Amino acid sequence: MKKILPLFMIAILFSCQNTAQVNSKQQAVINAEPIEVPLKDGKARAYFASGCFWCVEAIYESVKGVEESISGYSGGHTKNPTYEASNTGKTGHAEAVEIIYDPNAVSFETLVDVYFASQNVTQVNGQGNDRGSQYRSIIFYQNEAQKQIILKKKEALAKKLGAKIAAEVYPFQKFWIAEDYHQNYERLHPDNSYIRNVSIPRLNRFKSKFPKKLLKGYHN
Template sequence: MLKWIDIIKYANNGAPAPDRRVEKTEEEWKALLTPEQFRITRLKGTERAHSSELCSLFEPGKYACVCCGTLLFDGSEKFESGTGWPSFTQPVKENAVAYHKDTTYGMVRIEALCNTCDAHLGHVFEDGPKPSGLRYCMNAVSLEKVESNEQKLTFGGGCFWCTEAVFTLLKGVAKVESGYSGGKIDNPTYREVCSGMTGHAEVIEVTYNPAEISYKDLLRIHLSTHNPTTLNRQGADVGTQYRSVIFYRSEQEKEDAQAVIDELQEAYGDPIITELAPYEQFYKAEEYHQDYYANNAEAGYCQAVIDPKLKKFKALFRDKMKTETI
């Protein structure tokens, strides 16, 4: 998660390298864009406040650069700032946006640009909502809404190396990230979480297409590939950070999660004690935790703990797996 100190660092030292670069002449941009789009994105203009319906749209979707099509923001990070411009708390990727110090009009501000094509997007301020505290104040003209029905699900069931290894194999799953949720401090480190003092659980955040795999099916797989009857423990991993938990994003998700728990209860001799908690924030874990099994399949923990879990998963849910992973 980016915070203000990161924005200042990138404004002073340059943003991370973009995934690609798009460069065109002024005439080529003029031929591609409307006059207003050209004025805002290529001449660093500002649209009139409250001039776009984009300010009041909060349905799922993604937002791309109107010039080059690079994905910049996810609708889940959009919020009502009351400023009259669309506002976001985070970009979709750390290298999606570039930052420049802007001293025009007698002010010192941080300008936000598309890191792919240098299109002017707006400015970033440090008066946004917690936990990032950022407000990406964007010109709606700079953005293009991209329809997407992807949804996210966050849950924990022991070491996130194990759960990540399972869910990356599923059809309809676009992305799995390991991280921390349900605790008391912002941006916890692995060492802090392992202390048990922060209250966070090791979790994964699954981005999935509900047209291909349902929320309930994901939870059925979750509850069937770890032991949801042991309190704060999975095998030799002991502590509150290893608790069985589902973070719901709506009352409907809460009801559906409880229905799945009730459905699977008779398969277990002991009561399912999986915690149901409202989702607040997901903090992505350190990079060395991401794709851990894929990068360390020969490690002792992977062979002793994750391999048997994957074998059980494949026996139970072969029909749910991506074809290339069977």
């Protein structure tokens, strides 16, 4: 699935404007009013884009209070996006995850902390060798309170690092579930070379620096 782009292709990607992120349809998504997803059976939902969803799915499922992480697409202006279509960079969508969690066990604020602790926060349009607008970092908010949590944490992190934080902040509109073969990919394909060389190391880097009391498998 994931391939290392030749250097000349990377140069082309960064030398050209990304039309998926600047056209009028995409701007309408960015300027829209957020849609709030109601609780279902006491569980809340949150949405994040942070590079390959195979990696992000496993990271969030290691956090206490997270019931499930679903891979999909969000942030774009087309309906029913597919993996192939999103990879063109023309749909505006990014690979994203839907986090189903117990708000009594883990807060949205902590989920944002997980987000920033599990990626290269300064890399624009990608994570590692996964490059392109479909791999860009986006945090989605569903109401003003969530938006302020995101903006304050992003500002504090930028100040701490003395660098610009790449994550975009979008009003949540809709999450499109990815194809079945993408779901639980790390768990179902532990011997895949991408999983061994990229996903698992990224998960382990996150777990090594995040408070152990907030991770599954550890006790307070």
